[in-house]
Amino acid sequence: MNRVRNTVVQSGYILVLAVLCGLGANLVRPDGLPMVQAQGSAVTLPSDSGEIALKDALLLFASRRALFLDARSGFEFADGHIQGAVNVPVDDFELVFPKLADRFETVDAVITYCDGERCPLSTDLARLLMDRGVKNVFVLKNGWSVWNNERLPVEKGQRLESLLDLRDNLCVECAR
Amino acid sequence: MKAVAMALRVVVAGIFLYASYDKILHPADFAAIIKDYRILPDILVNPAAIILPWLELILGVLLVTGKWLEGALFLVNVLMLVFWTALIVNAVRGIDVGCGCFSTAKDSGGDMAWYLFRDGFFVLLGLAAWRLCVFRNKPAAP
Numbered sequence: 001m002n003r004v005r006n007t008v009v010q011s012g013y014i015l016v017l018a019v020l021c022g023l024g025a026n027l028v029r030p031d032g033l034p035m036v037q038a039q040g041s042a043v044t045l046p047s048d049s050g051e052i053a054l055k056d057a058l059l060l061f062a063s064r065r066a067l068f069l070d071a072r073s074g075f076e077f078a079d080g081h082i083q084g085a086v087n088v089p090v091d092d093f094e095l096v097f098p099k100l101a102d103r104f105e106t107v108d109a110v111i112t113y114c115d116g117e118r119c120p121l122s123t124d125l126a127r128l129l130m131d132r133g134v135k136n137v138f139v140l141k142n143g144w145s146v147w148n149n150e151r152l153p154v155e156k157g158q159r160l161e162s163l164l165d166l167r168d169n170l171c172v173e174c175a176r
Numbered sequence: 177m178k179a180v181a182m183a184l185r186v187v188v189a190g191i192f193l194y195a196s197y198d199k200i201l202h203p204a205d206f207a208a209i210i211k212d213y214r215i216l217p218d219i220l221v222n223p224a225a226i227i228l229p230w231l232e233l234i235l236g237v238l239l240v241t242g243k244w245l246e247g248a249l250f251l252v253n254v255l256m257l258v259f260w261t262a263l264i265v266n267a268v269r270g271i272d273v274g275c276g277c278f279s280t281a282k283d284s285g286g287d288m289a290w291y292l293f294r295d296g297f298f299v300l301l302g303l304a305a306w307r308l309c310v311f312r313n314k315p316a317a318p
Contacts, residue, residue, distance in 0.1 A: 003246060003310070010247020014238070018231035026203065026226045033203050033222045037211070 052138035065108040071121035083153035113143020181308035189239035199229035209276030
């Protein structure tokens with residue numbers, strides 16, 4: 001009986017010691033593991049905000065994990081934009097931002113875009129978002145052209161967010 | 177017989193100390209190997225990768241020093257059987273995993289039949305050490 005009791009008690013001590021040593025070492029080492037393993041993803045995002053590659057933006061689009069913000073004017077937006085994107089012209093940022101605040105929490109990435117290699121609007125919009133504390137903001141450089149060139153899903157017309165009496169935009173019926 | 181028991185104990189200790197070394201150094205690689213076994217749920221993969229190598233190290237030290245032998249040899253045998261069973265389960269399922277027994281290197285995958293034979297031998301070693309070190313004398317009458 002003593003043998004069984006010793007075995008149980010000693011095993012308990014050893015297991016507790018192993019847990020403490022393992023967790024303690026994991027806590028202090030620089031390459032310690034998180035306790036819960038992150039789900040693997042094929043999406044490669046910069047560690048901080050920055051530019052995002054088209055293939056990564058597409059993966060996030062397909063899995064509905066990204067909010068696309070179109071930084072161009074309302075006229076250009078109405079003429080065609082990434083499907084599901086929200087029009088946020090930089091000049092209207094302060095008006096539109098409060099309407100979008102809840103949506104930032106529900107996505108893994110916020111992707112801004114405009115049109116043209118040197119177009120500054122998407123970068124300006126991204127900076128404004130980051131200044132307001134929005135995390136995971138990425139710029140899809142020359143976004144409208146590269147998206148459109150690949151014949152990825154687009155739509156025409158105004159989104160609801162752009163019609164909230166925020167600006168006197170040209171209203172065009174959605175293509176569908 | 178006492179010398180044989182001690183020799184067995186030291187050999188098993190060596191196996192555990194050697195097995196723990198690389199896993200403690202590379203916990204992320206070891207976690208990937210555990211995940212490849214597809215036996216533990218994802219939520220337990222990292223905790224196992226963090227704690228198991230230290231358990232092996234502590235068991236190795238206890239076997240060398242001869243302390244808490246009843247508990248240590250019981251856990252040694254439990255672990256040996258668990259490892260061997262995991263290999264058998266994956267062999268039956270046709271999943272050719274990297275053993276992860278002594279190395280976390282990505283190219284350490286290989287011959288499943290050899291792993292099964294070797295770990296089966298380790299199970300026998302563990303049982304023999306347990307038998308000779310813990311069950312050699314009848315416990316004192318109460």
